[in-house]
Amino acid sequence: MIDKTVADAATAVAGIPDGSTIMVGGFGRAGQPAELIDALIEQGAGDLTIVSNNAGNGDTGLAALLAGGRVRKIVCSFPRQHDSWVFDRLYRAGRIELELVPQGNLAERIRAAGAGIGAFFSPTGVGTELSAGKEVREIDGRLYALEYPIWADFALVSGLRGDRWGNIVYRKTARNFGPIMATAAQTTIVQVDDMATLGALDPESIVTPGIFVDAVVAVGSRSWLRDGAFVGGVDADGMPLPDAAATRAEVDR
Secondary structure (H helix, E strand, O other), X not given: OOOOEOOOHHHHHOOOOOOOEEEEOOEOOEOOXXXXXXXXXXXXXXXXXXXXXXXOEOOEOHHHHHHOXXXXXXXXXXXXXXXXXXXXXXXXXOOOEEEEXXXXXXXXXXXXXXXXXXXXXXXXXXXXXXXXXXXXXXXXXXXXXXXXXXXXXXXXXXXXXXXXXXXXXXXXXXXXXXHHHHHOEXXXXXXXXXXXXXXXXXXXXXXXXXXXXXXXXXXXXXXOEEOOEEOOOXXXXXXXOOHHHOOHHHXXX
């Protein structure tokens, strides 16, 4: 009987060793696997390479992992924003390595890994420092740089519901990088709000089939949402926002 469920987040990440390359889903806080990240912090693995769209927000989740000195390198497209002070401090101090990848290239490099594509040409970044050292080729009168897939040892992904086979559905735009990361990692671990009985998920709504998932853990409803609004947001000066004023741009939707 196929059963990919695990008891808790700690069990799900227990086998991640030092030096791993880990893909972390999420677009800012939307779709970030917060409980899995917290469990990884408690687990203790270090010298990690993190592949994510951004470099953490505030002092929780991915930012907390960075603050603990556990990340050697981050590969992302958007490392700085008003509440990315943890990454900013580490980078300025020379304590973390950054590989900056334009967002479209990041998504396609991850997708290419999952699709078995050896490399591809992209026009993004050509003529800038981002294409330094890369093969550049003219195709139909336009210059393109050669980009290679990004693989990972592990992917940590947040879904909405799953079943024991590992089939996953997502909550609206919270899916973001989750589906492609699930295909590009040797081991994919997914947290979901709740588990569905086998056969209860509409097959037409399943975005990530269980074949790409190795472990799924139910963590309950998102504690940082209240009536659809993000709880714990900060303004441009880093000051806490009242719950009623929390921006919907940060809501997991």
